[in-house]
Amino acid sequence: MSETPFASADTLFIRRWGEMAASWGISRTMAEIHALLYLATKPLCTDDVMDQLAVSRGSASINLRALVNWGLIYRTHQRGDRKEYFEAEQDVWQMFETIVRERRRREVQPIVETIERCHAMIDEEKSKLRGNTRKDADAYKKRFTDILEFCDTINTLFNLMSKARQAGLGPITKALGKLVR
Amino acid sequence: MSETPFASADTLFIRRWGEMAASWGISRTMAEIHALLYLATKPLCTDDVMDQLAVSRGSASINLRALVNWGLIYRTHQRGDRKEYFEAEQDVWQMFETIVRERRRREVQPIVETIERCHAMIDEEKSKLRGNTRKDADAYKKRFTDILEFCDTINTLFNLMSKARQAGLGPITKALGKLVR
DNA sequence: TATTGTTTTCAAAACCTATTGAAAGGAATA
DNA sequence: TATTCCTTTCAATAGGTTTTGAAAACAATA
Numbered sequence: 001m002s003e004t005p006f007a008s009a010d011t012l013f014i015r016r017w018g019e020m021a022a023s024w025g026i027s028r029t030m031a032e033i034h035a036l037l038y039l040a041t042k043p044l045c046t047d048d049v050m051d052q053l054a055v056s057r058g059s060a061s062i063n064l065r066a067l068v069n070w071g072l073i074y075r076t077h078q079r080g081d082r083k084e085y086f087e088a089e090q091d092v093w094q095m096f097e098t099i100v101r102e103r104r105r106r107e108v109q110p111i112v113e114t115i116e117r118c119h120a121m122i123d124e125e126k127s128k129l130r131g132n133t134r135k136d137a138d139a140y141k142k143r144f145t146d147i148l149e150f151c152d153t154i155n156t157l158f159n160l161m162s163k164a165r166q167a168g169l170g171p172i173t174k175a176l177g178k179l180v181r
Numbered sequence: 182m183s184e185t186p187f188a189s190a191d192t193l194f195i196r197r198w199g200e201m202a203a204s205w206g207i208s209r210t211m212a213e214i215h216a217l218l219y220l221a222t223k224p225l226c227t228d229d230v231m232d233q234l235a236v237s238r239g240s241a242s243i244n245l246r247a248l249v250n251w252g253l254i255y256r257t258h259q260r261g262d263r264k265e266y267f268e269a270e271q272d273v274w275q276m277f278e279t280i281v282r283e284r285r286r287r288e289v290q291p292i293v294e295t296i297e298r299c300h301a302m303i304d305e306e307k308s309k310l311r312g313n314t315r316k317d318a319d320a321y322k323k324r325f326t327d328i329l330e331f332c333d334t335i336n337t338l339f340n341l342m343s344k345a346r347q348a349g350l351g352p353i354t355k356a357l358g359k360l361v362r
Numbered sequence: 363t364a365t366t367g368t369t370t371t372c373a374a375a376a377c378c379t380a381t382t383g384a385a386a387g388g389a390a391t392a
Numbered sequence: 393t394a395t396t397c398c399t400t401t402c403a404a405t406a407g408g409t410t411t412t413g414a415a416a417a418c419a420a421t422a
């Protein structure tokens with residue numbers, strides 16, 4: 001962003017945003033592009049991204065597409081220009097909701113389904129057992145039940161939160177605050 | 182866990198747990214060891230881990246230590262045995278709290294501090310500007326302010342949640358439910 | 363102190379994921 | 393249709409992380 005007077009703040013933020021993402025299983029470049037677009041005051045095209053972050057056309061293309069698929073950036077167009085431009089979602093809460101929803105769908109749902117299957121497998125085995133061994137099965141099964149219940153509660157909390165957000169976040173913290181006192 | 186009658190459920194769960202962790206920036210083996218210990222009905226030693234997951238002594242040592250540092254597993258000892266044994270935290274909510282706390286400390290705090298610095302940098306630059314350019318600075322700065330506010334709220338929510346957990350989670354969902362209706 | 367059992371370390375190797383760059387594919391314009 | 397401009401694709405490569413395995417360090421016992 002050498003055009004703005006805030007080049008150094010941009011550079012700093014983009015770099016750290018990428019580093020953080022990398023430790024959360026999201027590619028550094030993808031996160032850097034996202035940060036670049038989040039800070040930009042106008043839509044940028046592929047060449048802008050290539051220039052500013054010094055990445056190849058291939059990488060820019062792949063990562064921009066991934067970001068569009070995630071729903072974190074949008075494609076836009078400009079009159080009289082064939083190029084595609086991109087701009088980032090600016091509402092931080094919307095961004096958060098999108099990320100959580102996508103990661104749940106892609107990465108949490110598979111493990112939940114697996115645990116449900118494990119649950120069923122144990123039930124099946126259990127039916128073949130007798131006496132104490134059968135009791136052990138219940139203790140063992142609890143480990144799976146616990147995780148499933150946990151996922152369920154988190155799920156509910158998140159759904160409520162994203163609904164409640166529309167009513168502003170103040171009331172949420174207030175409501176929770178009362179429970180603790 | 183070839184000793185239990187539930188070998189196949191174990192295997193399945195351990196594998197998927199590892200895969201999920203990998204896509205969240207946590208090493209597959211570390212997560213697999215964690216899953217193995219979470220399911221185990223008695224503490225296991227390094228050799229147990231090596232045998233059951235087919236990993237080298239070095240890898241077992243490194244990953245067990247990392248898990249202890251995270252606070253997800255505990256070292257234990259057995260009378261008349263020099264070996265160290267390990268067992269996993271069994272309370273899923275405690276596990277969650279530990280993970281969130283650690284990741285916040287290690288990976289979220291650094292970016293928050295960076296954003297605060299960016300904020301300050303912009304203020305400094307802004308003081309040198311005049312007129313419209315100065316107004317632009319405010320619009321630009323908002324991007325950073327938004328993220329900081331977001332982090333703050335999430336932080337508060339999480340703190341409340343981990344306190345409220347002791348009083349049961351029912352009241353939380355109830356309180357949030359009221360806001361939505 | 364020497365012996366033995368156990369854990370840690372770390373350079374080399376294996377493994378995995380992301381990037382590059384050039385070529386192919388598309389789509390708008392003349 | 394030919395040309396031009398832009399985007400996508402993908403095999404090769406670069407870059408980064410994890411694991412291995414053997415040696416060193418450590419600690420308990422005799």
